[in-house]
Amino acid sequence: LGNYAFVYLHGARTGELETGVTLLLVGLVATFIRALQRPKGSFVLHHLLLVALLGWKAPVVPIPILAEIAAFALLPAARRRGADWLRTGLWVVVPGALIWHGYQAWRMQAFLPQVVDAIGAQAGGPSMAQGLLGRAAWYLERAWFGAWPQIALLPAALFALREHLKTLSSESADAVRLVAIFFVSILIFYCSISKVGPWYLNHSYPFLAILIAIGMLALIRHGTAFSAALFVFALGLAMIPYIAPP
Numbered sequence: 001l002g003n004y005a006f007v008y009l010h011g012a013r014t015g016e017l018e019t020g021v022t023l024l025l026v027g028l029v030a031t032f033i034r035a036l037q038r039p040k041g042s043f044v045l046h047h048l049l050l051v052a053l054l055g056w057k058a059p060v061v062p063i064p065i066l067a068e069i070a071a072f073a074l075l076p077a078a079r080r081r082g083a084d085w086l087r088t089g090l091w092v093v094v095p096g097a098l099i100w101h102g103y104q105a106w107r108m109q110a111f112l113p114q115v116v117d118a119i120g121a122q123a124g125g126p127s128m129a130q131g132l133l134g135r136a137a138w139y140l141e142r143a144w145f146g147a148w149p150q151i152a153l154l155p156a157a158l159f160a161l162r163e164h165l166k167t168l169s170s171e172s173a174d175a176v177r178l179v180a181i182f183f184v185s186i187l188i189f190y191c192s193i194s195k196v197g198p199w200y201l202n203h204s205y206p207f208l209a210i211l212i213a214i215g216m217l218a219l220i221r222h223g224t225a226f227s228a229a230l231f232v233f234a235l236g237l238a239m240i241p242y243i244a245p246p
Contacts, residue, residue: 018199021060024053026206028064029182033175035084036077043081043088050089051096058101060189063203067178067185074181077174135191142198147205149237150212156230157215164218176214183207 027049035041054061068085071078105112143151165173186204190196219226 017057018202021053021057022203022206024049024056025063025182025186025203028053029067029178029207032068032071033178036081036174037171041081043085044092047088047092048096050093051100054093054097055100060203063185063189064182066189067182070181070185071178075174075177077170078178132191135196136187138196139187139190139201142201143204143208146198146201147208149234150209152234152237153212153216153230154208156219156226157212159215160218160222161211161215164214176211179207179210183211 028046031043031046031049035043035046050061050064053064068078072082072085073079108115161176165176168176183204186207190200216230219230
């Protein structure tokens with residue numbers, strides 16, 4: 001509620017599109033975690049959300065795919081369910097993708113080359129931020145604006161979170177790690193394509209909020225005065241734009 005950037009980021013033409021993408025990404029990580037934490041957990045709902053993302057905004061599908069490949073590589077609990085994930089994908093995602101996109105390609109076949117060219121040109125064309133590091137710096141500036149003032153809590157929250165993971169059960173720790181993996185995957189994806197936009201970073205904010213919240217909760221549970229001081233500090237930062245707007 002103290003975020004003065006909220007209306008700017010969510011009230012433009014991307015209000016429905018990017019909010020929908022964000023909702024689907026959060027649903028994907030939630031259903032992925034749920035499937036891992038149940039002995040016979042199904043990936044069906046997770047893969048249906050993947051099909052929905054494919055229909056809603058197909059170019060961002062690499063984000064969850066990248067995140068989940070990383071999860072299979074880094075987390076033993078995920079690796080044990082890799083075959084189930086792949087098997088469910090073959091009979092849920094592949095038919096869903098072929099039916100939907102096949103129909104759309106047939107219905108708009110005259111425009112299909114233009115659509116493919118436009119997407120490729122946007123992803124690889126000239127940009128106001130050049131190179132991976134240039135785009136990373138560009139998005140950091142936007143996060144400082146869009147996630148203000150909570151982002152000021154991030155360094156302390158991540159430090160506390162690192163220690164907190166050691167005290168959690170393996171399931172809970174893996175869930176937090178998966179949120180972090182999705183967050184990093186979003187950043188890698190948007191830093192890898194040439195086109196930049198402040199609304200793309202909206203997709204990362206729920207994951208950032210979860211990491212900050214768990215880290216700050218760990219600080220509070222340790223009963224440190226430092227955590228209270230951080231909250232007061234962030235609240236003070238939130239008020240600055242209203243007192244003296246730039």
